[in-house]
Amino acid sequence: MGPLAGVRIIEIAGIGPGPFCAMMLADMGADVIRVDRAGYVRGGDPAAPPADVMNRGRRSIGVDLKSPDGAETVLRLAESADGLIEGFRPGVAERLGIGPDECFARNPKLAYGRMTGWGQDGPYSQAAGHDINYISLAGALESIGRRGEAPVPPLNLVGDFGGGGMMLALGMVCAILEARSSGEGQVVDAAMVDGAAALMTFFHGFRAMGIWNDERGTNLLDTGAHFYDVYETGDAKFVSIGSIEPQFYAELRDKLGLDNPEWDAQMSRSEWPALKAKLKAIFLTRTRDEWCELMAGSDVCFAPVLTMSEAPEHPHNRARGTFTEVAGVVQPRPAPRFSRTDSSIQRPPPHAGQHTDEILSEAGFGADEIAAMRDSGAVA
Numbered sequence: 001m002g003p004l005a006g007v008r009i010i011e012i013a014g015i016g017p018g019p020f021c022a023m024m025l026a027d028m029g030a031d032v033i034r035v036d037r038a039g040y041v042r043g044g045d046p047a048a049p050p051a052d053v054m055n056r057g058r059r060s061i062g063v064d065l066k067s068p069d070g071a072e073t074v075l076r077l078a079e080s081a082d083g084l085i086e087g088f089r090p091g092v093a094e095r096l097g098i099g100p101d102e103c104f105a106r107n108p109k110l111a112y113g114r115m116t117g118w119g120q121d122g123p124y125s126q127a128a129g130h131d132i133n134y135i136s137l138a139g140a141l142e143s144i145g146r147r148g149e150a151p152v153p154p155l156n157l158v159g160d161f162g163g164g165g166m167m168l169a170l171g172m173v174c175a176i177l178e179a180r181s182s183g184e185g186q187v188v189d190a191a192m193v194d195g196a197a198a199l200m201t202f203f204h205g206f207r208a209m210g211i212w213n214d215e216r217g218t219n220l221l222d223t224g225a226h227f228y229d230v231y232e233t234g235d236a237k238f239v240s241i242g243s244i245e246p247q248f249y250a251e252l253r254d255k256l257g258l259d260n261p262e263w264d265a266q267m268s269r270s271e272w273p274a275l276k277a278k279l280k281a282i283f284l285t286r287t288r289d290e291w292c293e294l295m296a297g298s299d300v301c302f303a304p305v306l307t308m309s310e311a312p313e314h315p316h317n318r319a320r321g322t323f324t325e326v327a328g329v330v331q332p333r334p335a336p337r338f339s340r341t342d343s344s345i346q347r348p349p350p351h352a353g354q355h356t357d358e359i360l361s362e363a364g365f366g367a368d369e370i371a372a373m374r375d376s377g378a379v380a
Contacts, residue, residue: 002029003341007082007176010035010074011058012065012098013352014087016131016156017164017192018115019054021085024169026057027334027343033081033359035074036352038064038380044351053331055349061360062353062380069378071097076363079106082176085113085168090120100187110185111175115168117159119191131159131192138163138196143203147217147224163195218269220244226276227252227266230305231283238305239283239291251299256282353380 007030011022026032034055041062044050061077064070075098078084084103086093093099093114100112117134118124124137135141135158145152168190175188206212211220218224227243243252249266252258256279265271283291288304295302306314312323312330324333327348334343356379360370373379 001341001346002027002343003338004173005029005341007031008033008080009172010077010081010084012074012084012086012088012093013037013040014115016087016160017168017190018085018087020161020165021113021115021168021172021190022058023054023056024165025172026346029341029343029346030082032058033077033355034058034060034350035063035065035077036060038062038070038353038377041353041356041380042351044354046351046354049327049348050351051329052349053326053329056326056331057346058350059347059355059359060350060352061356064378064380065096065098067376067378068097069373069376073360073365073373073379074098075102075106076365077359078103078110080363081107081110082179083111083113083172085115085172087115090114090116090125104185108185109179109183111172111179111188112185113168113172113175113188113190115164115190115192117164117192119194120187120189124193131156131164134159134163134192135196138193138200140196140200142214143200143216143222145216145222147215149217151216158199159192159196163197163199164190164192167195167198224269224272226272226279229276229279231280233286233288233291234284235287235289237288239288239295240303240305241279242301244301248299248301255295255298255300356380 004025007025009022009025009030009032011018011032011034013019013034013036022032022034063073065074086098094101103110103112114120116125117129118127132141132153135153138159140158141151141153143151144154168188171188171190175186179185203212206219207214213219216222221228223229227241227249230238230240232238241252243249246266253263262271263275286294291302292304296304311317317323321333323330324345325331326345329348334345337343357370360379370379
């Protein structure tokens with residue numbers, strides 16, 4: 001199942017973007033083996049999987065990475081893998097004996113993915129950080145927010161997931177494809193600061209064209225324009241408007257009865273604040289559902305602002321199956337979709353170490369060898 005069926009990935013367990021990358025690859029059909037820390041193995045009923053849905057689709061083996069036998073286990077797993085991903089600070093994997101050189105010695109065609117915030121080199125490479133820091137340095141966070149207010153962190157979507165895990169997933173697929181023609185593996189250095197900067201490419205173009213200001217909240221897409229913003233409704237909920245193109249703006253005017261000539265100057269930045277104040281007052285006159293009745297499905301470029309609990313129940317999302325339920329947990333369905341080899345959630349999240357014996361047996365470890373490693377604590 002899935003376009004990556006037949007691809008095997010070893011995931012050294014981490015947090016945030018690394019697991020998201022592994023989830024994406026597993027959703028696309030890859031056989032992803034998650035190497036959890038042996039100390040995290042606590043048992044658990046397979047019929048009652050954990051609720052951390054970002055770990056879905058994988059099998060788990062518990063390994064003590066600080067044990068020579070544990071490191072050897074990872075290297076043996078890498079021998080039959082297409083890729084390996086890790087999210088340590090630079091140099092840690094090498095100290096554990098599972099760095100690129102050791103892995104390439106066992107499997108020269110391996111795609112070795114490295115997920116960090118700052119990258120494998122540079123002045124910040126050894127410093128701790130989180131999404132908010134990486135997108136700050138990339139020039140992304142400064143641009144997000146309203147005029148006169150502080151920047152607003154967009155959850156950890158831009159650094160961890162968009163600029164991090166998604167970029168690493170793309171890099172892994174590219175490296176695996178290239179290795180099939182060249183016969184050589186390589187390191188994929190995925191840094192969240194680089195990825196977040198890449199996501200800002202569109203706006204660097206706008207700035208070069210002279211149509212984007214550095215002042216936050218004064219531009220076309222950053223809440224500066226009255227026709228591209230979120231408005232509160234009469235029941236303290238919100239709707240979103242994105243009527244950028246002239247024909248869509250005309251539709252907005254028609255729906256709201258905005259006949260006064262003052263609305264003609266759509267792209268006059270000096271008029272935006274005053275027009276926005278008037279739209280705020282208009283949208284407060286009806287509830288969110290009433291605005292949906294008037295605008296949903298039209299060319300206004302409109303949508304209600306839904307909560308996480310509301311989104312799965314919206315008729316459009318239900319019709320497309322955008323969300324699904326696995327083991328009692330509602331979660332987003334894999335994306336994108338494929339017409340012939342569609343993606344799917346292969347299994348619910350595993351308990352740490354749930355598949356240790358199964359994975360070791362597949363890798364050629366004998367029963368006595370597995371028992372000895374269990375006794376020594378190398379695996380769990």
